[in-house]
Amino acid sequence: MRIALLGGTGDIGEGLALRFARDTDHEVLIGSRDPEKARAAVEEYEAELDARGAESNIKGFVNEMAADRADVVVLSVPPYYVGDTVDAVADKLDADTILVTPAVGMQGDEDGLHYHPPGVGSVTELVAQRAPDDVPVVGAFHNLAADALANLDNEFDLDTLLVADDADAKSTVRNLANEIEGLRALDVGPLANSAEVESVTPLVINIAKYNDGMHDVGVKWL
Amino acid sequence: MRIALLGGTGDIGEGLALRFARDTDHEVLIGSRDPEKARAAVEEYEAELDARGAESNIKGFVNEMAADRADVVVLSVPPYYVGDTVDAVADKLDADTILVTPAVGMQGDEDGLHYHPPGVGSVTELVAQRAPDDVPVVGAFHNLAADALANLDNEFDLDTLLVADDADAKSTVRNLANEIEGLRALDVGPLANSAEVESVTPLVINIAKYNDGMHDVGVKWL
Numbered sequence: 001m002r003i004a005l006l007g008g009t010g011d012i013g014e015g016l017a018l019r020f021a022r023d024t025d026h027e028v029l030i031g032s033r034d035p036e037k038a039r040a041a042v043e044e045y046e047a048e049l050d051a052r053g054a055e056s057n058i059k060g061f062v063n064e065m066a067a068d069r070a071d072v073v074v075l076s077v078p079p080y081y082v083g084d085t086v087d088a089v090a091d092k093l094d095a096d097t098i099l100v101t102p103a104v105g106m107q108g109d110e111d112g113l114h115y116h117p118p119g120v121g122s123v124t125e126l127v128a129q130r131a132p133d134d135v136p137v138v139g140a141f142h143n144l145a146a147d148a149l150a151n152l153d154n155e156f157d158l159d160t161l162l163v164a165d166d167a168d169a170k171s172t173v174r175n176l177a178n179e180i181e182g183l184r185a186l187d188v189g190p191l192a193n194s195a196e197v198e199s200v201t202p203l204v205i206n207i208a209k210y211n212d213g214m215h216d217v218g219v220k221w222l
Numbered sequence: 223m224r225i226a227l228l229g230g231t232g233d234i235g236e237g238l239a240l241r242f243a244r245d246t247d248h249e250v251l252i253g254s255r256d257p258e259k260a261r262a263a264v265e266e267y268e269a270e271l272d273a274r275g276a277e278s279n280i281k282g283f284v285n286e287m288a289a290d291r292a293d294v295v296v297l298s299v300p301p302y303y304v305g306d307t308v309d310a311v312a313d314k315l316d317a318d319t320i321l322v323t324p325a326v327g328m329q330g331d332e333d334g335l336h337y338h339p340p341g342v343g344s345v346t347e348l349v350a351q352r353a354p355d356d357v358p359v360v361g362a363f364h365n366l367a368a369d370a371l372a373n374l375d376n377e378f379d380l381d382t383l384l385v386a387d388d389a390d391a392k393s394t395v396r397n398l399a400n401e402i403e404g405l406r407a408l409d410v411g412p413l414a415n416s417a418e419v420e421s422v423t424p425l426v427i428n429i430a431k432y433n434d435g436m437h438d439v440g441v442k443w444l
Contacts, residue, residue, distance in 0.1 A: 092252070111414040115421070158444065161429070187432040188425070192333040196425040199337070203418040207383070207443050210409040220442045221429050222380065 003072030003176070006031040006063045006077055006085055008043040012102055012141060013076030015149025017045055021056040022152065024179045028058045031066030040194065052152060068092040072100060072176065074141070079103040079123050086130040095134040098169045101127040102141035104201040112209055113202035119194055124163060124194035136169035138162060139191065140177060143200045145216035156182045158218040163194045186221060225398070226292030228253040228299060228307055231263040233322055234363060235298030235369025239267055243278040244374065246401045249359045250280045254286030260284065274374060290314040294322060294398065297319070301325040301345050308352040317356040320391045323349040324363035326423040334431055335424035339417055346385060346416035358391035360384060361413065362399060365422045367430075367438035378404045380440040383417045408443060 003020055005013040008030035017183045021028045030045070032038035038060030049056040067089035070119040077085050082103045093099060103123045118126045124139035131137055140162050148154050160177050162185050164170035170187065177185035188197055204217040225242055227235040230252035243250045252267070254260035260282030271278040282406040289295045289311035299307050304325045315321060325345045340348045346361035353359055364383050370376050382399050384407050386392035392409065399407035410419055426439040 047434045086335055109414075111412050112410075116417070156444070161425075186429055186436075188334075188428050189432045190333050192331075193336070193428050196337055196421050198426065199421045200419050200425065203383075203422065204443065206410050206415050206418065207408055214408075214443070218444050220444055221426065221436070222378070222440050222442055 001071045002027045002029055002069055004029040004031050004066035005185070006066060006073060006074045006075055006089065007081070008032065008076055009037050011076065012144065012145045012149065013074070015144070015146055016074060016076060016141065017058065018152055019149060019180045021045065021049055021058050022052070023181045024176070028056070029070055030058060030060045031063040033063055034058070035060065035062040040122065041142040045071045048152065064089050064092055067097070070097065071169065072098045072173065073189050074102065075102040075127060079105045082127060083130050084125055086127055090132055093132055095136070097135060098172055099131050099135050099137045100140050100173055101137065104142055104198040106202045108178070112206040115199035115202050117198065122194040122198050124198065125191050128191050136164065136166035137191065138164040138169050138173045139194045139197060140173050140185070142198050142202055143219055145204065145218060148216035148218060151210060156218060157220065158182060159184045159186055159221050161186050161188045161197045163188050163197055165190050172207045223251045223293045224251055224291055226251040226253050226288035228288060228295060228297055228311065229257050229303070230254065230298055233298065233368045235296070236263070236365065236370065237366070237368055238298060238363065239280065239376055239400045240270065241265065241371060243271055243280050244276045245403045246398070247314050248425060249396070250278070251288040251292055252282045253285040254282070255285055257282065257284040270374065284393060286311055286314055289319070292319065294320045294395065295324040296324065297349060298324060301327045304345055304349060305352050308349055312354055315354055315357045317358070319357060320394055321349065321353050321359045322362050322395055323356050323359065326364055326420040328424045330432045334428040337421035339420065344416040344420050346420065347413050350413055358386065358388035359413065360386040360391050360395045360408070361416045361419060362395050364420050364424055365441055367426065367440060370438035370440060378440060379442065380404060381406045381408055381443050383408050383410045383415050383419045385410050385419055387412045
C-alpha cells in the first residue's frame, strides 16, 4: 500500500513516516504544501533509517500529488489547517482512498491544555463533514506523543484508538497501525465516539506537565 | 484517618470500601440515605473480607453521620445525586474535611457512551461549586471500573488521576489512593483540568464495548 502523510515534514507526521518506513513494507509518501520541504524531509528520514540499517521506501511530493498516489492519506497537519488541507486534496480522493485524521483541537491556559472541539463535535467529525461523501474517514493516532514516535530509539508499548463509520476502512487502518512495532490499535466504534478519544490528547499533555519524570506520555488500555 | 463513602453500598463505593478496608489501616464508614442499607452493606463487606482473612474496620451510617465523622468524604453516588448529596451533608463538612468526587456525567445512545458534563464544565467543578467555600475538593477515582474494583480476586495495575486546587488535600488523597494495592495516583493539576479526566470514563466503557475480550477496562499512563 501507499501511505501519504500530508504535513509529513514534522510533528506526528515525522514519527508516523519513520515508523511506517521502518516497520512495514508499505511505500511512504511525504506530503507538504512545499514540495522542496517534502523532499528535504525525505532525505532526512532516509538518512536516519539508513543509519539504523533499515530499508525504506519514502518519496516526497506536494500534498495534492501525495494524496493522488496514495491508498491511505493521513492528515498529519495542525487542527486549524485540517479543513483547508481536505479541501486542497478533495478531488484526488475517492471511495478507494482512506482518509485518516489524527488532529485534535486544544486550547491552553495557565492550568494546562483543554479539549476545544469544533462545533460539529470533534476534528474527526469535521474531517468527515468536509471530505467528499464517498471517502471513508478513520480517526486514528490522536493520542501519540510526536516526540516519542519520532525518536526511533524509543521502544514503546502503547495503544491507539480508532473510530470510523466504514468497517473496511477501519480494519485496514487497524492492520496498518498494528504493523508499527509496539503499537496496538483498539476499536472505539463510529465517528460519533471521537470526541472522547480526542480529549485524551490534552490529558496526556497535562499528565506530563504535572508529574515529575513523565514526558511524552502515552496510554495503554487494560 | 476516617474515610466516608457516601453511597458506599454499591457501584464504585463498594470497590473503594473493600479495597480501603483490605489494603489500609484507615477506618471505612459506609454512608447511605438509608442507615439500614449501610449496615447491611457493612455486614456483606465484612463477610467478604473475613473470608479472605483480611482485618477490616468498617461501620455503617446514614450519609450525614458518616460525613460528620470523616476526614475524607467520597461522593460515590450517581452523578444526578451528587448535588443533592453535597447539600445534604454540607453542614457536616469544614476546612478539615476533604471532599472527593469520582462521579462523571454521561449519556448513552446506540453508538456508545458520551461525555455529558454539567454547564459548569464537569461534575468535579459542580461539586466544588456546591460545597461550602472552605471545603477542599479533590476529583479522583473517575476512571476505575466498579466491577474490577469490587472483585477482590482481581489484581490490577492501574492509574487514577487527581485534580484539585488545594495542594494539601490533593496530597492526602494521592497518598490514600496509592495505598490501594495496584493503584497509582497521578496529578493532573487544578479542578479546571477535570473535564478531560472525566471524559475518559465513557471512553473506557466504549473500548470495552467494541473490543472482544476487554471488560472493565482501566488505564495506565506511560
